[in-house]
Amino acid sequence: MEQDTRIQICGLIAGVVSADQDIHVNEANFLQRVRARFQIPKGTPVPPVSNRDKAVEQLAAFDEETRQQTFDLLIAAAAADGKVEDAEREFLQSVAWMLKVDAKQLDERLEAQLAASQSSPFTYAGDD
Numbered sequence: 001m002e003q004d005t006r007i008q009i010c011g012l013i014a015g016v017v018s019a020d021q022d023i024h025v026n027e028a029n030f031l032q033r034v035r036a037r038f039q040i041p042k043g044t045p046v047p048p049v050s051n052r053d054k055a056v057e058q059l060a061a062f063d064e065e066t067r068q069q070t071f072d073l074l075i076a077a078a079a080a081d082g083k084v085e086d087a088e089r090e091f092l093q094s095v096a097w098m099l100k101v102d103a104k105q106l107d108e109r110l111e112a113q114l115a116a117s118q119s120s121p122f123t124y125a126g127d128d
Helices: 003-017 025-037 052-061 064-079 086-098 103-119
Strands: none
Touching: 003 025, 003 052, 003 064, 003 086, 025 064, 052 064, 052 086, 064 086, 064 103, 086 103
């Protein structure tokens, strides 16, 4: 995966965790973990993508595998603090719509991630 793509993914994650105007320490830590996993050097700017239309546009430009991985990360990021605020859910719903994921499927994925986050913070379905 290209560095620019990894930075865009981190920007999308920053956008979803800041959607509610309150970044919980677990959300910030999750983002830092993803930055480290993606080997984004410290100090590299990662502009948050808080505009949902821009988020959908960026996600649409990724290949299918990257879109799905990014969606998994976005769900995990939103659930990292143990709850999903309305603004975070709305952000995810915009992205889910583009991916043809219905509201019920989104809710199921969020509930599963919330349960996983409760037992082991900072995890997501893609962790090895």
